[in-house]
Amino acid sequence: GAVVSQHPSWVICKSGTSVKIECRSLDFQATTMFWYRQFPKQSLMLMATSNEGSKATYEQGVEKDKFLINHASLTLSTLTVTSAHPEDSSFYICSAPGGGLTDTQYFGPGTRLTVL
Amino acid sequence: GDSVTQMEGPVTLSEEAFLTINCTYTATGYPSLFWYVQYPGEGLQLLLKATKADDKGSNKGFEATYRKETTSFHLEKGSVQVSDSAVYFCALSFTGGGNKLTFGTGTQLKVEL
Numbered sequence: 001g002a003v004v005s006q007h008p009s010w011v012i013c014k015s016g017t018s019v020k021i022e023c024r025s026l027d028f029q030a031t032t033m034f035w036y037r038q039f040p041k042q043s044l045m046l047m048a049t050s051n052e053g054s055k056a057t058y059e060q061g062v063e064k065d066k067f068l069i070n071h072a073s074l075t076l077s078t079l080t081v082t083s084a085h086p087e088d089s090s091f092y093i094c095s096a097p098g099g100g101l102t103d104t105q106y107f108g109p110g111t112r113l114t115v116l
Numbered sequence: 117g118d119s120v121t122q123m124e125g126p127v128t129l130s131e132e133a134f135l136t137i138n139c140t141y142t143a144t145g146y147p148s149l150f151w152y153v154q155y156p157g158e159g160l161q162l163l164l165k166a167t168k169a170d171d172k173g174s175n176k177g178f179e180a181t182y183r184k185e186t187t188s189f190h191l192e193k194g195s196v197q198v199s200d201s202a203v204y205f206c207a208l209s210f211t212g213g214g215n216k217l218t219f220g221t222g223t224q225l226k227v228e229l
Contacts, residue, residue: 044205
């Protein structure tokens with residue numbers, strides 16, 4: 001099946017720094033990718049839809065200037081958490097639709113961000 | 117807006133027990149319904165899905181039937197194994213809506229010997 005990778009798998013950073021997380025579709029092209037945030041013992045919250053070659057679409061309540069999304073190619077989307085603070089510590093997950101008529105999503109393994 | 121409600125966990129069962137994880141949804145229209153599973157340390161994987169009323173999704177011994185009248189998509193398995201221990205997420209999406217998924221809160225299943 002389709003594979004989505006994320007890098008890094010975990011990162012620890014100091015408060016005030018920026019962190020970039022990559023999401024790659026390894027064996028298929030994705031014009032759209034989704035970024036989710038998962039809190040401990042809670043559901044995945046959709047943050048934004050990443051669109052190749054155009055601006056991302058952010059969900060209500062998500063700060064677009066804080067969570068910068070770039071979808072520069074058909075296989076790569078990046079999420080940059082700018083000026084990170086401890087409350088940004090979370091598990092960030094990306095996904096990509098399988099393409100064609102399928103409505104199946106393929107998920108990356110997630111990135112654990114800890115802001116000190 | 118659209119929402120998914122699933123039973124809180126954790127659910128702890130003995131091996132070979134019967135499993136039911138309840139899921140109900142609220143949506144305008146007729147969404148596709150999914151169960152995703154997250155094994156420890158891994159990403160979410162599609163377990164099964166159903167795209168219209170009365171469809172039954174099945175995989176790895178798990179089943180769920182799309183019930184429009186009760187807006188439900190309960191997950192069942194007749195005999196669970198220790199390897200089924202994971203977090204299970206019910207979700208919905210609309211084709212043409214960019215495939216955005218709306219998730220339930222997840223239910224952790226622990227299966228013991």
